[in-house]
Amino acid sequence: MKYTGTDNFDHQQPARVGVLITNLGTPAAPTSKALRPYLKQFLSDPRVVEVPRLLWWFILNGIILNLRPRRSAKAYATVWTEQGSPLLVHTREQANQLAQALENIYGDDILVDFAMRYGEPSIDSVLQSMFDRGVRKLLVMPLYPQYSGPTTGSTFDALAADFSRRRWLPQLRFVGHYCDHPGYIAALAASIQNYRAEHGGADKLVFSYHGEPKRYLDQGDPYHCQCLKTTRLVAELLGLEEDQYTTCFQSRFGREEWLQPYTDETLKALPAEGVKSVQVICPGFSADCLETIEEIGVENRGYFMAAGGESFGYIPCLNSSSEHIEALAQLAAENLRGWLEKPARLFSQQGGNNGL
């Protein structure tokens, strides 16, 4: 790797602390033309698809990139909003709200921004913009509560690739996971309670997480265990009995075995077991996106109802709910300790973070 360019920023200007939130990314438009480069970048990432490179190059360029863009574009078109892709809209709003929350505590010393691992705004461009605005210490928070190689690991790779081209590097902190953070667990529990206060209960609460190949778990990826931990902590906080909830994995891709049980098979089987009403929550997604709105809210709803289900509720992601922003602000503040003054307001609250 070669250094490119010259880092010519003013080292005399006051240093600021940057908080960068990231998510996966999304195509620029719901069209095959926009899907093709997006999917190419995403599916060429060796963290996402761990298959021998040469073989994968032929499969990706010869088959997948000829078929998938059209199919995915159709699905994206059903969730697209006037402001753009839901994932982008929610992530931008999360960054705005988190900026407000952190500026209330730290003032101008802090700068919050967001970037996407694939597509735009890219990690490279946002890092450059943050450094241009005086950021010298950087906290990166990928908004994946559970660590996985394809998501969190890959985000770190993108940072490292950018840094490898720079002469000067910031001080860096990186949040690897927050699957058991008390603020995050409390925000999930609150969203379930709020949903149930409005819509009533259901026979079963289904926790559906994005899947990954089972091979990654066998080779040490902690993702599966962290998903189960999140479910257990939320169930404990809500006082749920074991037969009142279940955990499963969605969004299978390709032919090999992925983490089980699969969400679609679970929802198809539940009515025959006497479960006629379900509520589904997707705690691994910090923002609603194609995989939640369409795959759960439409496709999987269809499977459940066709199999004899009577009522299907989808509990939205945490998005920019006040509980979520509070949890993210708390997570940021914990990771900023020593860089900025201790935020008395956040740490004087009861529960969860005593002693911090």
Ligand SMILES: C=CC1=C(C)c2cc3[nH]c(cc4nc(cc5[nH]c(cc1n2)c(C)c5CCC(=O)O)C(CCC(=O)O)=C4C)c(C)c3C=C
């Ligand atoms: C091919 C393998 C894939 C792995 C492994 C994978 C892991 C993974 N993904 C997320 C979060 C999201 N994935 C999203 C879309 C998406 N994911 C894959 C494939 C893998 N994901 C594809 C091909 C797509 C594109 C959509 C499609 O063509 O079907 C999204 C939504 C993006 C959006 O714009 O709405 C998210 C978010 C996690 C957490 C994860 C971890 C194991």
Ligand SMILES: [Fe+2]
């Ligand atoms: Fe995915």
Ligand SMILES: [Fe+2]
């Ligand atoms: Fe999907």
